Amino acid sequence: MRCWLLLVVIMATLRQVEPSLDLYVDSQDVKQLLGVSSQLWYVHNGTVNKYALGYVVVVPPQVNSLTFCWQALHGKTMPYSLDVHIGNHEALSKPVYNISDRGLVPTRPAAWTLRLACTGKLTTQVDVTITLQVPMNTSLADITTLAILRKKICLRDSEVEAGGVSVEMVEARHSTTVVYITLACLALFLVVVVVLAIVNHINSNKTTGRRRTGSSQRSTSGNQSSVAVRQDVPNNQRGNIDIGGIGKTSHSSLSEMRRSPQPTNTTTATTTTTTGSPEPQYTDPRQSDISAKLTGLSVSRDCVQLLEVDQEGTFGRVYHALYHSTDQPHPVTVTVKTVTDASSEVQRSVVVSEGLMLAGLSHEHLLAVLGAVVAPPESPPCIIFPASSQGNLKRFLQGCHTLVTREVVSVGVQVLQALAFLHSRLLLHKDVATRNCVVDEGLQVRLTDCALARDLYPADYHCLGDNENRPIKWLALESLAHKVFTPASDVWSWGVLLWEVMTLGQQPYAEIDPFEMSAVLRQGVRLAQxxxxxxxxxxxxxxxxxxxxxxxxxxxxLIIYLTNFQQHLDRYV
Incomplete structure (x- = not known):
């Protein structure tokens, strides 16, 4: 019995002195990199966080040093070996850190710093791999390798002095080498195909004349189709988009998601599938019966008290106002869209039809319509909406300092949920953009109508000689070229909206002439990362x-994919 107790004590003692490690980034440094006040653990009580190690953290241009905290636990010293590898020595100087390449992990909490200094010669992204080797069990010969991934953004000195650099420029320079390699591989592939076609043709000549001709033609046609380069995926980016650790059963791979056939008309479409069942018929809510929507929404002009102007265009105005509703004992703060007395009859009619496009619909991520003032007809109409604490999303983004990734994803998902509701009602929005969204506290976003958008944001709309002012740079190619609108075209516009959110309200395709957009999109040009x-x-x-x-x-x-991405992102911090 005593021997057994002694053995238990010895084993417990061995466990207590087993080498163990803590390795993490302090919350203050995580806030600087990711905008989240939380510690980023790579090893916690000797347990390796594989999710965190698999995540590439982007280091912005203004951050030149990285700090890591560590400690060997249980008072047991632990040897380590440190190595830092960078992918581009011309853009990034040799890393410098304030600890030796080899040594012992301190038994008390300590920090060490890695300095990443750009040379100022290039504007690019540099891959940085920090490799730390430590023994994580009683056998010092059994080494655990921890690879911490970073991507350092470097800017050319002249661009730093100018106050920034265009995203398109960074992307173009970063991808030049890839383009050259791709063209070389394509040329080699074409040579191989031509050789195979010649051999096939020679073999075919041994058959009868008629069969020889037919076989030669079929062979040539087959080879041409096999070497055709797909242009329907921008930037030649094709393949799976998988988030590590998410199974395919959750549809995390967008490349495997295929659409059912889409309608082909501009605002309404009814098609028939191969099974004979008709496709859903989608409509434009702007073209619905206005008189029916006004039923229950018309209010007296005396119920609205206009306060200060929030936005003003050539003929349109957005007011902060008070709404004296019969359902409320006290007036409530609202937003009112209206036009000036000098507006035309057509402009007034458009404001009403577009302002009421979402009337009668109820969803947490759609901006409701509280009422409408349309009498007398000779007076400017007023459309009444609930007030939003932060106002228009585009203006909010342009005045915003920064958004972290989870906030960007949250905005995108909220707009998608609004679109899912509209599409379930067989309605199309046709103008999905940040200018047509509002935002409240906690980054709660609601998709709105597009009334007055052309007047308040004239740089976002263009006429291409057809007297129709359209959001050219948000439109899908088929919508731009053929005025075809479907749920898929709303998805295209949502992608541009997400780019707007990621860039804090920058103008998409800012350097491209609106008249050239259709040709540019056909060539495969898309917004840069x-x-x-x-x-x-x-x-x-x-x-x-x-x-x-x-x-x-x-x-x-997209909702499933982004939700899975958000859940996976939450595992890192």
């Missing part, structure tokens, strides 16, 4: 911009 945008999130955008509408993900698939 914003700095600090995770690859998984940008790939979701690019799949929204595929040329073929049927190959774009549905709204529901």
């Amino acid at each position: 914003p700095i600090n945008c995770p690859d998984e999130l940008f790939k979701a955008m690019t799949f929204c911009w595929t040329t073929a509408p049927r190959e774009r993900p549905t709204v529901e698939e």
